[in-house]
Amino acid sequence: MTEQRVTMTFADGIADVRLVRPDKMNALDPAMFAAIAQTIDTLAALPGLRAVILSGEGRAFCAGLDMASMAGGGSGLDLGARSHGEANLFQQVAWGWRTLPVPVIAAVHGIAFGGGFQILSGADIRIIAPDTRCAIMEMKWGIVPDMAGFALWRTTVRDDVLRELIYTAREFDAAEALALGFVTRLADDPHAEAMALARAIAGRNPEAIRAAKRLANLSADAAAGPILVAESAEQAKLMRSPNQMEAVMANMQKRAPTFAD
Structure with missing residues (x-):
């Protein structure tokens, strides 16, 4: 039987998602990659979803790659394959949080x-304990963040x-x-x-929250013109809608x- 890698509870519009490989500090093996990607797919289709919390069980959020399991070729993945839109599976476990509505x-x-x-960088908002240790550590293993x-x-x-930080792979607090x-x-x-x-x-208008996330995602690399047009289009859909009037x-x-979902 495959051990569970991710759990999710859902109540009051909030999904509480946890990485659950505490004996390995939630290190990423092929099963963890698959479980995270599947969880993101489940969340994307979950009716009534308003927000997601992402955390890790045990002593750590996530210690990065489980090098032993990945070195054995356990993923069987073509890095060039775009299996999740613009992303491959490895990228989806971080990028996918940004694409959730x-x-x-x-x-x-x-x-x-x-x-x-x-x-953690894929989340919209990142809250961190003061004693957390951080690193962009890939260069230690002779690879790049991917x-x-x-x-x-x-x-x-x-x-x-x-x-x-990438070139040195140094730890920071x-x-x-x-x-x-960060x-x-x-x-x-x-x-x-x-x-x-x-x-x-x-507790906010869910349609306005989703619109705000779409605009925030667009603003990362779009020119000013398309952003201005998108702002107007989103606002036009919201104004005098039932949820906006309820607010x-x-x-x-x-x-x-x-609010109605």
Whole structure:
């Protein structure tokens, strides 16, 4: 029987996703890659989804590649194959969080090395424990980051800083990750902070949240003109829609809104 690699619980519009290979600090083996990609596919089709929390069980978020399992050719994957839209399987486990229609919040602790650091980078918002150890570690093994890191980091950190961290593979702490722009904020209990934030997001107009994520994704590399057009198009769809009117009425009546998905 294949051991479970990812768990997901779903309640009140929030999916709580956890990497569950704690004996290996959630290191990425072929089964973990497949499980994460399948979870992303499941979330993309999940009715009523408002937000996702991504975390790791045990002592670490994710220690990166399980080099022993990957060195044996266990993946059997052609790196050039685009199996998930523009991404291959390795890239999908990080990039796929960015393509989900709802916000994804990473709650990170312990260790986030290599592929694990790229996975957290795919989240919209990244909350990290103060004692977390981080590294873009691929160069230690004579390879380059190839799990969508370059596509994700271009919107978070200066180019020269990124090059230095990649070229040296040096470890850095949570405070430096925050200062450089890799993470959103520090928290002693990242998962609790992520859950509070997810609940706040789940209480907003879900159509507006999804529109805002589409615009945020577009703004990463589109020219100003298409962004301006997209803003207007998204707003036109939202104005006077049932959920938008409910947001207005709930505010005026000082009550919690009731939105339709």
